[in-house]
Amino acid sequence: MTGSRVDQRRVRGAKTRTDVLRAAADLASRRGIEALTLGALSEQLQMSKSGVVKHFGSRDRLQLATIDYASEVFAEVVLGPAADQAPGLERLRSITARWLDYLTGPTFSGGCFFYAAAAELDRQPGPLRDSIQATVQAGLALIRDDLSTAAGQGDLAAGTDIDQMVFELHSFLQEVSLMHLLLDDPMGRVRGQRAIEHLLERHGARPLS
Amino acid sequence: MTGSRVDQRRVRGAKTRTDVLRAAADLASRRGIEALTLGALSEQLQMSKSGVVKHFGSRDRLQLATIDYASEVFAEVVLGPAADQAPGLERLRSITARWLDYLTGPTFSGGCFFYAAAAELDRQPGPLRDSIQATVQAGLALIRDDLSTAAGQGDLAAGTDIDQMVFELHSFLQEVSLMHLLLDDPMGRVRGQRAIEHLLERHGARPLS
Numbered sequence: 123m124t125g126s127r128v129d130q131r132r133v134r135g136a137k138t139r140t141d142v143l144r145a146a147a148d149l150a151s152r153r154g155i156e157a158l159t160l161g162a163l164s165e166q167l168q169m170s171k172s173g174v175v176k177h178f179g180s181r182d183r184l185q186l187a188t189i190d191y192a193s194e195v196f197a198e199v200v201l202g203p204a205a206d207q208a209p210g211l212e213r214l215r216s217i218t219a220r221w222l223d224y225l226t227g228p229t230f231s232g233g234c235f236f237y238a239a240a241a242e243l244d245r246q247p248g249p250l251r252d253s254i255q256a257t258v259q260a261g262l263a264l265i266r267d268d269l270s271t272a273a274g275q276g277d278l279a280a281g282t283d284i285d286q287m288v289f290e291l292h293s294f295l296q297e298v299s300l301m302h303l304l305l306d307d308p309m310g311r312v313r314g315q316r317a318i319e320h321l322l323e324r325h326g327a328r329p330l331s
Numbered sequence: 332m333t334g335s336r337v338d339q340r341r342v343r344g345a346k347t348r349t350d351v352l353r354a355a356a357d358l359a360s361r362r363g364i365e366a367l368t369l370g371a372l373s374e375q376l377q378m379s380k381s382g383v384v385k386h387f388g389s390r391d392r393l394q395l396a397t398i399d400y401a402s403e404v405f406a407e408v409v410l411g412p413a414a415d416q417a418p419g420l421e422r423l424r425s426i427t428a429r430w431l432d433y434l435t436g437p438t439f440s441g442g443c444f445f446y447a448a449a450a451e452l453d454r455q456p457g458p459l460r461d462s463i464q465a466t467v468q469a470g471l472a473l474i475r476d477d478l479s480t481a482a483g484q485g486d487l488a489a490g491t492d493i494d495q496m497v498f499e500l501h502s503f504l505q506e507v508s509l510m511h512l513l514l515d516d517p518m519g520r521v522r523g524q525r526a527i528e529h530l531l532e533r534h535g536a537r538p539l540s
Contacts, residue, residue: 152454154363232454241450244512245361245441255513289522290499293506297498300505303453304464313498324533 137169139177142184143191150188151232154242155250158185182249189253192235193260200224201264211277211327214268218318221295226302226311236261237299265291272327279326287325294318346378348386351393352400359397360441363451364459367394391458398462401444402469409433410473420486420536423477427527430504435511435520445470446508474500481536488535496534503527 145167150158160181164171178184200220207213225234243251266288272278294317301310323329354376359367373380387393409429416422434443452460475497481487503526510519532538
């Protein structure tokens with residue numbers, strides 16, 4: 123074995139936990155959580171299986187850690203830029219704009235990690251389903267919180283059914299993923315943005331200036 | 332080998348193509364198209380692999396035939412009952428009511444076959460993705476046709492953006508699947524029905540009497 127090959131192995135061995143998780147989340151966005159095996163991942167990363175095992179111990183723990191990592195990425199790219207916005211409609215509009223960017227952008231090469239994982243795991247009871255369910259519920263709670271704040275501030279019409287609004291707003295986000303990922307239709311983001319803005323204004327939100 | 336075991340084998344061998352497809356579609360609704368292997372299916376049906384191969388020739392052809400079969404089931408349970416309805420709002424309301432039943436009912440044990448398959452295959456180019464894409468587009472066309480007919484009959488407001496309505500109506504159907512399958516929330520069907528009816532009435536449809 124030449125010196126350079128030894129160096130290369132050292133470099134390969136030095137891949138951090140985050141490097142592995144990034145590759146795992148990206149792979150899962152394209153092929154599903156089920157495709158996340160130690161073998162597939164070690165091959166993709168050109169590292170040994172034992173190197174992957176060292177970080178995670180087992181396939182189950184790798185899969186769970188990947189869901190957690192994807193949640194952190196979502197928080198960073200979607201919620202991070204809205205951190206300084208006032209709670210209520212201002213922050214909600216900021217979050218949904220970034221959310222639409224995320225759904226149609228390059229964060230994961232297979233599109234929204236959770237869109238894929240939700241449909242994959244919804245009928246497979248266990249810790250993976252529990253984790254995806256909790257993450258999706260947290261996403262819905264983000265929307266609900268800002269809508270409730272807006273209603274409390276008088277920025278939405280009195281008597282607005284907040285849970286129905288959450289249902290409709292989140293449904294538009296799901297449809298954007300379908301148009302973008304399956305239908306190859308570039309109008310998804312525009313239609314989603316339009317649907318969300320109409321929904322808000324229909325319930326009394328002041329139009330965007 | 333006893334006589335009764337021979338009979339049992341004959342019975343097993345006599346499973347029809349439709350028996351196999353029904354089991355395949357049900358399995359795929361729970362575990363994904365990727366889980367449709369000749370081995371998994373022969374085990375579930377208690378028939379030999381060669382028995383499955385006899386009907387389909389290869390795994391690829393089995394998977395494609397399963398998508399076609401699921402389309403036929405959808406047409407039967409969702410479109411069949413609306414066949415005699417007048418095109419336009421009357422038929423659309425009939426179709427969407429049956430569609431909501433299908434999404435939340437027992438047709439497939441893993442819920443909507445296409446909700447699962449769309450998210451699974453959307454980033455995996457090939458004949459399976461093409462087939463799912465065409466089927467989803469056909470579903471959207473059903474909605475678009477009746478909305479266009481309704482607009483042409485003056486049953487929707489002049490200038491209605493039909494494509495935007497299709498986007499919104501179909502998004503509500505997707506969200507019902509998410510609530511039903513992942514979130515274990517029994518309100519999905521009610522919220523979906525309400526969202527669809529509000530959408531129609533907002534664009535000028537006469538309310539249901």
